Amino acid sequence: MTVLRYTAFTTDPAGGNPAGVVLDAAGLSAAAMQEIAAEVGYSESAFLTQGVEGADGVVPIRYFSPQAEVPFCGHATVATAVAVAERVGAGEFTFSTPAGLVPVLVEQGPDGLRATLTSVEPxxxxxxxxxxxxxxxxxxxxxxxxxxxxxxxxxxxxxxxxxxxxxxxxxxxxxxxxxxxxxxxxxxxxxxxxxxxxxxxxxxxxxxxxxxxxxxxxxxxxxxxxxxxxxxxxxxxxxxxxxxxxxxxxxxxxxxxxxxxxxxxxxxxxxxxxxxxxxxxxx
Known part of the structure; x- marks a missing residue:
């Protein structure tokens, strides 16, 4: 198990909001994910609880701040989608979040990979x-x-x-x-x-x-x-x-x-x- 460190909503590593990303959190308990998020110390860390592939193209994801689980996190979703795209190729992914299904399109742009998430019904x-x-x-x-x-x-x-x-x-x-x-x-x-x-x-x-x-x-x-x-x-x-x-x-x-x-x-x-x-x- 490896924690990746990405920053989202920026093209500069010194900008944006850092997020921890665990691409294979299968088998990790909620307590273990919470402990990792606290140790990473970023505002949120994201965990793919069934790995990158997911069932039927839907990838379950959970988000933890250093203190608590949160239902949805935009910057960690963007960071995770880019991390996945770097490994399997750009395209559309659907994340199953505690708040609902969130499609994310990752495209190659002039400044690198760019992700667009579509919210649940507001x-x-x-x-x-x-x-x-x-x-x-x-x-x-x-x-x-x-x-x-x-x-x-x-x-x-x-x-x-x-x-x-x-x-x-x-x-x-x-x-x-x-x-x-x-x-x-x-x-x-x-x-x-x-x-x-x-x-x-x-x-x-x-x-x-x-x-x-x-x-x-x-x-x-x-x-x-x-x-x-x-x-x-x-x-x-x-x-x-x-x-x-x-x-x-x-x-x-x-x-x-x-x-x-x-x-x-x-x-x-x-x-x-x-x-x-x-x-x-x-x-």
């Missing part, structure tokens, strides 16, 4: 009161963008979307880790999707992830899909449209995430490159 729910979470973040109500109201958005995992009125507000992130962790556990949230809208199709995003034992994610594909569903549901963009998400800049790990909304279906497509970070470990 939904969004309005949020009536954000007083507590704003206090935890140290944000004021008048620092929110009134044109992007708070919602919980889901496209495989639940994320609370909060929009900052300025880039400076987004950049100045310093929150109470334990309080936010308790807040999120009570509401079954995976991350906060904190956003600032630069233009109608360009968004800067940050994702606190205390549920996974991580202060902040440098690239969050699941939250990107959820944000796409949110923007469409609220009529803030009009499909067909492609959005550019910029994440990780404030952490020194720039990440670029592409989100595509089609008018033919409600599912959200999230694209990005992935590449090896370094030699395998935990042999």
């Amino acid at each position: 939904y969004v729910d309005p949020v009536s009161d954000v007083t507590e979470v704003l206090d935890i973040l140290g944000w004021q109500a008048d620092e929110l963008d009134p044109e992007l109201p708070p919602y919980v958005a889901y496209a495989g995992a639940r994320h609370l979307v909060l929009a900052a009125a300025t880039r400076q507000r987004l950049a100045d992130l310093d929150y109470d880790f334990d309080r936010l962790l308790a807040f999120m556990l009570e509401r079954d949230l995976t991350t906060l999707q904190l956003v600032w809208r630069e233009s109608p199709t360009v968004f800067h995003v940050r994702d606190p992830f205390p549920v996974g034992g991580v202060v902040e994610d440098p690239a969050t594909g699941a939250a990107a899909a959820a944000l796409g569903a949110y923007l469409r549901e609220l009529g803030l963009v009009q499909p067909p449209v492609t959005l550019q998400l910029r994440q990780g800049d404030d952490l020194g790990r720039p990440s670029r995430i592409e989100v595509e909304l089609r008018d033919s279906d409600n599912r959200v497509r999230v694209s990005g490159n992935a590449l090896v970070m370094g030699p395998p470990g935990l042999d």
Whole structure:
């Protein structure tokens, strides 16, 4: 058993969000996968529980943060799909995640292999009161963008979307880790999707992830899909449209995430490159 180390949503090994990838986790218990994820220490590690082939072309996959299993992880899916394509060839793969079936198309591009995942069916729910979470973040109500109201958005995992009125507000992130962790556990949230809208199709995003034992994610594909569903549901963009998400800049790990909304279906497509970070470990 070997843990591969990839970084997703970047073409630079120093950027993106690192993920551990185990291509043959057959026989590993949930406890063993959790232990490996904790030792790797990345925000998530992905495990193919029946190996690369899978039954009938469907590849079962599970995701673990250093602290807990999560139902879906976008960056680890992109990383795993690229790792598989490097071994069996580019093409379309279907991952069976705890959240549902997620098709991923891997193609060769000018900057290397690029993966596009298609989310499970998304939904969004309005949020009536954000007083507590704003206090935890140290944000004021008048620092929110009134044109992007708070919602919980889901496209495989639940994320609370909060929009900052300025880039400076987004950049100045310093929150109470334990309080936010308790807040999120009570509401079954995976991350906060904190956003600032630069233009109608360009968004800067940050994702606190205390549920996974991580202060902040440098690239969050699941939250990107959820944000796409949110923007469409609220009529803030009009499909067909492609959005550019910029994440990780404030952490020194720039990440670029592409989100595509089609008018033919409600599912959200999230694209990005992935590449090896370094030699395998935990042999």
